Amino acid sequence: xxxxxxxxxxxxxxxxxxxxxxxxxxxxxxxxxxxxxxxxxxxxxxxxxxxxxxxxxxxxxxxxxxxxxxxxxxxxxxxxxxxxxxxxxxxxxxxxxxxxxxxxxxxxxxxxxxxxxxxxxxxxxxxxxxxxxxxxxxxxxxxxxxxxxxxxxxxxxxxxxxxxxxxxxxxxxxxxxxxxxxxxxxxxxxxxxxxxxxxxxxxxxxxxxxxxxxxxxxxxxxxxxxxxxxxxxxxxxxxxxxxxxxxxxxxxxxxxxxxxxxxxxxxxxxxxxxxxxxxxxxxxxxxxxxxxxxxxxxxxxxxxxxxxxxxxxxxxxxxxxxxxxxxxxxxxxxxxxxxxxxxxxxxxxxxxxxxxxxxxxxxxxxxxxxxxxxxxxxxxxxxxxxxxxxxxxxxxxxxxxxxxxxxxxxxxxxxxxxxxxxxxxxxxxxxxxxxxxxxxxxxxxxxxxxxxxxxxxxxxxxxxxxxxxxxxxxxxxxxxxxxxxxxx
Amino acid sequence: xxxxxxxxxxxxxxxxxxxxxxxxxxxxxxxxxxxxxxxxxxxxxxxxxxxxxxxxxxxxxxxxxxxxxxxxxxxxxxxxxxxxxxxxxxxxxxxxxxxxxxxxxxxxxxxxxxxxxxxxxxxxxxxxxxxxxxxxxxxxxxxxxxxxxxxxxxxxxxxxxxxxxxxxxxxxxxxxxxxxxxxxxxxxxxxxxxxxxxxxxxxxxxxxxxxxxxxxxxxxxxxxxxxxxxxxxxxxxxxxxxxxxxxxxxxxxxxxxxxxxxxxxxxxxxxxxxxxxxxxxxxxxxxxxxxxxxxxxxxxxxxxxxxxxxxxxxxxxxxxxxxxxxxxxxxxxxxxxxxxxxxxxxxxxxxxxxxxxxxxxxxxxxxxxxxxxxxxxxxxxxxxxxxxxxxxxxxxxxxxxxxxxxxxxxxxxxxxxxxxxxxxxxxxxxxxxxxxxxxxxxxxxxxxxxxxxxxxxxxxxxxxxxxxxxxxxxxxxxxxxxxxxxxx
Numbered sequence: 001x002x003x004x005x006x007x008x009x010x011x012x013x014x015x016x017x018x019x020x021x022x023x024x025x026x027x028x029x030x031x032x033x034x035x036x037x038x039x040x041x042x043x044x045x046x047x048x049x050x051x052x053x054x055x056x057x058x059x060x061x062x063x064x065x066x067x068x069x070x071x072x073x074x075x076x077x078x079x080x081x082x083x084x085x086x087x088x089x090x091x092x093x094x095x096x097x098x099x100x101x102x103x104x105x106x107x108x109x110x111x112x113x114x115x116x117x118x119x120x121x122x123x124x125x126x127x128x129x130x131x132x133x134x135x136x137x138x139x140x141x142x143x144x145x146x147x148x149x150x151x152x153x154x155x156x157x158x159x160x161x162x163x164x165x166x167x168x169x170x171x172x173x174x175x176x177x178x179x180x181x182x183x184x185x186x187x188x189x190x191x192x193x194x195x196x197x198x199x200x201x202x203x204x205x206x207x208x209x210x211x212x213x214x215x216x217x218x219x220x221x222x223x224x225x226x227x228x229x230x231x232x233x234x235x236x237x238x239x240x241x242x243x244x245x246x247x248x249x250x251x252x253x254x255x256x257x258x259x260x261x262x263x264x265x266x267x268x269x270x271x272x273x274x275x276x277x278x279x280x281x282x283x284x285x286x287x288x289x290x291x292x293x294x295x296x297x298x299x300x301x302x303x304x305x306x307x308x309x310x311x312x313x314x315x316x317x318x319x320x321x322x323x324x325x326x327x328x329x330x331x332x333x334x335x336x337x338x339x340x341x342x343x344x345x346x347x348x349x350x351x352x353x354x355x356x357x358x359x360x361x362x363x364x365x366x367x368x369x370x371x372x373x374x375x376x377x378x379x380x381x382x383x384x385x386x387x388x389x390x391x392x393x394x395x396x397x398x399x400x401x402x403x404x405x406x407x408x409x410x411x412x413x414x415x416x417x418x419x420x421x422x423x424x425x426x427x428x429x430x431x432x433x434x435x436x437x438x439x440x441x442x443x444x445x446x447x448x449x450x451x452x453x454x455x456x457x458x459x460x461x462x463x464x465x466x467x468x469x470x471x472x473x474x475x476x477x478x479x480x481x482x483x484x485x486x487x488x
Numbered sequence: 489x490x491x492x493x494x495x496x497x498x499x500x501x502x503x504x505x506x507x508x509x510x511x512x513x514x515x516x517x518x519x520x521x522x523x524x525x526x527x528x529x530x531x532x533x534x535x536x537x538x539x540x541x542x543x544x545x546x547x548x549x550x551x552x553x554x555x556x557x558x559x560x561x562x563x564x565x566x567x568x569x570x571x572x573x574x575x576x577x578x579x580x581x582x583x584x585x586x587x588x589x590x591x592x593x594x595x596x597x598x599x600x601x602x603x604x605x606x607x608x609x610x611x612x613x614x615x616x617x618x619x620x621x622x623x624x625x626x627x628x629x630x631x632x633x634x635x636x637x638x639x640x641x642x643x644x645x646x647x648x649x650x651x652x653x654x655x656x657x658x659x660x661x662x663x664x665x666x667x668x669x670x671x672x673x674x675x676x677x678x679x680x681x682x683x684x685x686x687x688x689x690x691x692x693x694x695x696x697x698x699x700x701x702x703x704x705x706x707x708x709x710x711x712x713x714x715x716x717x718x719x720x721x722x723x724x725x726x727x728x729x730x731x732x733x734x735x736x737x738x739x740x741x742x743x744x745x746x747x748x749x750x751x752x753x754x755x756x757x758x759x760x761x762x763x764x765x766x767x768x769x770x771x772x773x774x775x776x777x778x779x780x781x782x783x784x785x786x787x788x789x790x791x792x793x794x795x796x797x798x799x800x801x802x803x804x805x806x807x808x809x810x811x812x813x814x815x816x817x818x819x820x821x822x823x824x825x826x827x828x829x830x831x832x833x834x835x836x837x838x839x840x841x842x843x844x845x846x847x848x849x850x851x852x853x854x855x856x857x858x859x860x861x862x863x864x865x866x867x868x869x870x871x872x873x874x875x876x877x878x879x880x881x882x883x884x885x886x887x888x889x890x891x892x893x894x895x896x897x898x899x900x901x902x903x904x905x906x907x908x909x910x911x912x913x914x915x916x917x918x919x920x921x922x923x924x925x926x927x928x929x930x931x932x933x934x935x936x937x938x939x940x941x942x943x944x945x946x947x948x949x950x951x952x953x954x955x956x957x958x959x960x961x962x963x964x965x966x967x968x969x970x971x972x973x974x975x976x
Contacts (some may be wrong), residue, residue, distance in 0.1 A: 158686065165684065368681045
């Protein structure tokens, strides 16, 4: 080690002492073994190093840490449950950084029964929040695979989506306000939970989805919803994606916007599923064309009641629409879950798709979205292009939101190495641009898509983002090198 | 006129020539008579002057105008239907400015049936957009008094609310994307209408509600909804505001979140109404305590069907809840509209309240919001305080959103002059702060509430707002002196 590096070493030691003074020695991890889990993401694609992992338990501690790091010129990488898919919560190697873990800030601070809101700290695990709300006979909807380990701070930082956005919106729409520590260490107190508050720029929504680059979200107030008393879950085989989109609209009308999930599970994915998990079969006997996992739900007492036919009012309502669609020929076949077991089997099928694709072979996954009217066009052009380049494709998606998880795959992992993935990505992004699609729908940019961001995001928007980043974080200490590509 | 002013005069003349070259001479108004209507607001509280009123018809013209004004150091005040209540669209006197009227940009560019979205230019009048959508068997919800003359650009710039926010959200929640000209003249193209698009900072929501201080919204893409096939409108007399809030939640649960409006119309307001418009009486025979105008709506075919009782399924559903509430004693009396005429009478009553208050005497109107649980507390303390200072009070509000239009009034206009309005405002804002309320719920800040903004907005948020304003509009040409109070 050269002499020149020594002062940094000393500076680090001094910083660590000061961090310990703020949060207590126990909560400043500096041993490699203790830090390891915080320095690599769960997909094992992204790893880095840090001076320390710091675990504050209160907002004022976060504020003091931010001020301290600001004056020391040390970067801060906020981290929640470390379930991100884009490397946004993992520090870079070689940039003096701390990981600021919000895991100890896991208190649910307040429940407002009249206003139907809840205030939770950033480190609260999504599933724990849902259980808390459920006990109080209300509903917090956000739903995706990582719900048992992701923290709500991370869902906010990435504006996480999932499978019931079609009814309840992304994390942004569920959040009524934030508490956050800004890059200068000041605290933004926005936890009033008001439905209407037009007093200046929308800092809440600027922070949501900013992936820790504009500040650290320490708590949030969320909207809660009536608890669905009854759900109907079905698996449909439609003639085409366009027919499925039309069906979605018709079901929305007929059930009074009760659609909670409208998931695309086409034939090739069912094949991959059956190969990986023989017990996870389509509930339909014949071959499936465009498969859709549909769920409708309602909080109405009358919807949960059995009618003359023995099924619930909501199920009868849905059946009527399905029958119409069968008569018109758009719907080929349908299976309705008649027990909680059948419902959970359908969801297990949906939730096992990623694993089935990973089992199937090598893969690259796009997280994209399109206007509903352009989806079938995209799929057709992409599938042709991919086939021409020697790829197979496996696509699932949250069809109701136009969000596809489109995977280029190859069952032969060796042959995968020879395929022109770069060319396929280029063509895909070109096609997306042409069809008004987005290259990043719900997983965020992090470090994994910075190059795409630089290449595809509109220059006027990139410039505005950079100006905002410089304005709020002039020293560039908040999660640098993530989300916002540097100007060239 | 001094010699020193001449160059400005010449500069203005040159600027006007260039503006004419962009939009055509006909659309650059410079005569005082032609400009008059653009330089005073409809409440006649705010007026100013301008070099010219410029009326572009295309986004590229707006971009060229912004660049031109930027290089000439002339400020730009965007204006839509000029129906604002806070003076945000009226230029200051003495600041070289143009009014940029969006009224000619009134094309509905695109309707997406599958995705249920519509792209409209900023100058489209809200009611015209609603009619367009209605013809296509869908629904665009935004509803308030000015709908016949306000333009959608203005609703976006102020994040307008209204009376069905309780179901559909504010303008922000209805908007999926924007096209806007930024202060440097660059164009932000965000009209893809995607439900999920996590590619960087949320510039859309930053521009919405920024009152023209960060750019000029030229077009927007909006979400559309299933058209309600049936509505039930009722007027309720509840025992208290808290009972009304509880009733709201119960009705939401029981009708599957079908509440479209939940408006607070208490006894004193009914009195003022009857005094001003004797034909606009409460539909209830006895005295009303906490009056609520309730509307539920549904797009379900089955809800619109008559059941055994002869009323619609939705009405029967609502009746059941009302009966329960009557048994529990929370609901004193209720009248359900049984014809479109009765429904429109109820709404006319609600919509005539402002006029009735203005007739009643001198008044000052707060546009505030509170957590639902704190509303009765606020009303009690405010009413007592106001009475102690010699004011009467008349309050209506969008109770479902916690949004009150609270008016201090005095039937004797001469005595009004002697009352301590400043003291009452101070006390009101102090109380609001204590109860987690907002001093500006839906009308915006404009120029009318800049002093309140400076006094009450959290310094950390004011600093962030100022930093963003400087970053995106370094020359300060976009609607200066509005929304963002200058640092002291």
